[in-house]
Amino acid sequence: MALDGTVENLLRELAPQVLGAVMRRYGDFSAAEDAVQEALIAASRQWPAEGLPDNPRGWLIQVAARRMADHVRAELARRRREAVVVMQAPAEEEIVPAPDSDILPERDDTLVLLFMCCHPALTRPTAIALTLRAVAGLTTAEIANAFLVPESTMAQRISRAKQTIKSSGVPFEMPTSRERAARLGAVLHVVYLIFNEGYASSIGPSLQRADLANEAIRLARALHRRIPEDAETAGMLALMLLTDARRAARTGADGELIPLTEQDRTLWDQEAIAEGVALITATLSKGAVGPYQLQAAIAAVHDEAPRVDDTDWPQIVALYTVLMRISDNPMVALNHAIAVAMVRGPAAGLTLLDGLDVDRRIAGHYRACAVRAHLLEMSGDYAGAITHYLAAAGRTASIPERDYLTTKAARLSSQVTRQ
Amino acid sequence: MKYILMMHAGRAGWKDAGIGTWPMEDIKTHIGFMKGFAKDLKEAGELVAAEGLAGVEEARIVRAGKGGAPEVTDGPFAESKEFLAGFWIVDVESKERAYEIAARASAAPGKGGVPLNMPIEVREVMSAPPVEA
Numbered sequence: 001m002a003l004d005g006t007v008e009n010l011l012r013e014l015a016p017q018v019l020g021a022v023m024r025r026y027g028d029f030s031a032a033e034d035a036v037q038e039a040l041i042a043a044s045r046q047w048p049a050e051g052l053p054d055n056p057r058g059w060l061i062q063v064a065a066r067r068m069a070d071h072v073r074a075e076l077a078r079r080r081r082e083a084v085v086v087m088q089a090p091a092e093e094e095i096v097p098a099p100d101s102d103i104l105p106e107r108d109d110t111l112v113l114l115f116m117c118c119h120p121a122l123t124r125p126t127a128i129a130l131t132l133r134a135v136a137g138l139t140t141a142e143i144a145n146a147f148l149v150p151e152s153t154m155a156q157r158i159s160r161a162k163q164t165i166k167s168s169g170v171p172f173e174m175p176t177s178r179e180r181a182a183r184l185g186a187v188l189h190v191v192y193l194i195f196n197e198g199y200a201s202s203i204g205p206s207l208q209r210a211d212l213a214n215e216a217i218r219l220a221r222a223l224h225r226r227i228p229e230d231a232e233t234a235g236m237l238a239l240m241l242l243t244d245a246r247r248a249a250r251t252g253a254d255g256e257l258i259p260l261t262e263q264d265r266t267l268w269d270q271e272a273i274a275e276g277v278a279l280i281t282a283t284l285s286k287g288a289v290g291p292y293q294l295q296a297a298i299a300a301v302h303d304e305a306p307r308v309d310d311t312d313w314p315q316i317v318a319l320y321t322v323l324m325r326i327s328d329n330p331m332v333a334l335n336h337a338i339a340v341a342m343v344r345g346p347a348a349g350l351t352l353l354d355g356l357d358v359d360r361r362i363a364g365h366y367r368a369c370a371v372r373a374h375l376l377e378m379s380g381d382y383a384g385a386i387t388h389y390l391a392a393a394g395r396t397a398s399i400p401e402r403d404y405l406t407t408k409a410a411r412l413s414s415q416v417t418r419q
Numbered sequence: 420m421k422y423i424l425m426m427h428a429g430r431a432g433w434k435d436a437g438i439g440t441w442p443m444e445d446i447k448t449h450i451g452f453m454k455g456f457a458k459d460l461k462e463a464g465e466l467v468a469a470e471g472l473a474g475v476e477e478a479r480i481v482r483a484g485k486g487g488a489p490e491v492t493d494g495p496f497a498e499s500k501e502f503l504a505g506f507w508i509v510d511v512e513s514k515e516r517a518y519e520i521a522a523r524a525s526a527a528p529g530k531g532g533v534p535l536n537m538p539i540e541v542r543e544v545m546s547a548p549p550v551e552a
Contacts, residue, residue: 123512126464149467149510157464200547397420399545 007047010056011040012218015137018060020109023172026068029116030162033134035067036060040137110135111226114219115175115183117161118190121168126161127190128197133158135222136215146212147197184227188236188292191219195240199247200398213244234283235293241276242299245269257404261308273303294323313342330362334371346379366395370405382412421467421510421544422517424524426537428504441530448528456524460509465520471505478502501538508544517541 015036022032039060053059117131132138132146144154175183198212220237227233249263258264280296298319305311320336333356341349353372362368373388386409393405428437438446460466484490507524511517521539529535 125510125512129464147510153461153464153466153510155464156462160462160464197547397543397545398547400547402545 007044007052010052011043012137012215013222014057014060015040016110016113016135016222017108018057018064019134020113021061022064022068023109025065026072027172028068029165029172030159031068031071032064033162035064035071037133037139038067039063041139108226109172110222112172112174114187114223116165116170116172118183118187119165119168119170120183120186121170122161122164124190124193126157126164127186128194129154129157130161130165131190131219132194132212132215136219138215146201184230184233187223188232191216191223192236192240192292194219195244199243213240213247216240217244231283231286231288232290232292234279235290235296238276238280238283239292239296239299241272241279242296242303245272245276245303251400255400256407257400259404260302265306265308268303273300276300277304289322289326291323291327294319294326298323311342313339317343330356330359330365331367333359334362334367338371338374341375341378346375349375350379364395366392366401369395373405373408377408377412382416385409386412386416420513420517421508421546422514423542423544424507424509424517424521425503425540425542426505426507426524427501427540428537429501438529445528445530445532448532452527456527457507460507460520465509465511465516467508467510469505469507472503475502514543 018039019033019036022036023029026032042063043056043060047053047056113135114131117134118127122130129143129147132143133140138146140155140158141151143158144151147154174180194212195216198214198216201212217237217240220233220240224230224233224237245268246260246263248269249265249267250258252258276296277300280293280300283293284297298316301312301315301319316339317336320332320339323332324336333352337349337352337356340352350372353368353375356368357363369388369392373385373392376382376388377385389405389409389412393402393409396402396405438449441449457466457469460469480492482490482492507520509517509520511520518541521541525537525539526534527537
């Protein structure tokens, strides 16, 4: 039914706004979040069948508020049973919302909620889970399914996140301008991790899993819409669009991994590429360049080449050089070495790799082995390439990647034998 | 990141020096520890699965025989000094956290409440590939 997609989009958009409104009235984040989740589930069942209510947002707020009232009543009853502080409890009529409740529908708390759910006091897995539920409006079952863990485990993770927020007194308000840069960094990181998880798991037999890459893009769009002046937010959205544009070309018929240089570029999503390129171009012209913007610029250079041979490698080398200067990430240095090899030949790339061997974060890492194998193959040293492809295959924690590396080694071996 | 934590028990100790020879009180302490351990992992939102395995005496090795029919043998257990007694699968933020959990499992109380210091093999569970650059 056509309405289903509309309803889903609407619910995802309204989820954080409704939660913000209910929070403002009742204060209790944990219970408010549960109440909103119930309202969302009710809406997803009723709306496709009965049609949209006149005021969807008001409908959700009212249903959630009613759940909250039930919750407060149950709490009171429990306390009464336990005969504790009965005298201090408010009268029942004080906790039930009036029919024309005074909840203001104008305020949008999406940003405040994102700052709260991605608070540095939370571990990353709990921040991811809470963000997906409280801001993206996913159900616990959907999140559990996406991460392939039992639903009870995900429920615990979410309730743990809520407890941490409660005990560390994270306030429901915008961070001060002094804190904001660092806190926004944490928000971007969580949203990007969600994207990575989704993009990575789009390989192989995972069609039933909630599409986390799309959810992350949705969150990044929501963030960008509210703080369009922030260049790294724009850069991250562009990076996601430009990376996700290649999704259909990234796997073969049997779910096998196809690297960037071997992809069928006619399968790339040109609309997403156009949007990503426009966004990163507009953003870079404003100055204050950061890692997300640079990675987006690199992705844009790849995406703009109709054939792999058309790739502007000198430009990619230049971008990686800037990126290395501002971020101390050995993976960036590896990619830089590949780009250099494409411009100046494999020997130049291998020299750079030798220099990286002293970096303990990367020495012996499967990616370092795989890059070395690739450059050795380029230079015609097939025996060396085979050794390093196999070393990389033995060290990766990813099945599609292991299969890809093993196949590379096998293909080279058969070439060597034929010669 | 998911890790499997495999608890190995010494074969020699299973019957003669193993849990069967402990005083009742120590067995209770050990079981209580394991239950609390699983509960903590669950509440932390880190537990994916946990199972204990039945005794090694009943373990069999199966190979495909003629026409794919199962060929069952008692297996080369005489030579192996240690065997898998149980495992946990956890979903954690880092390798270090997996090691921390393994260390706690290793220190499960044994006879007289003394930590067993069992070897726990920690292996990463294969997952999807990372995003290409």
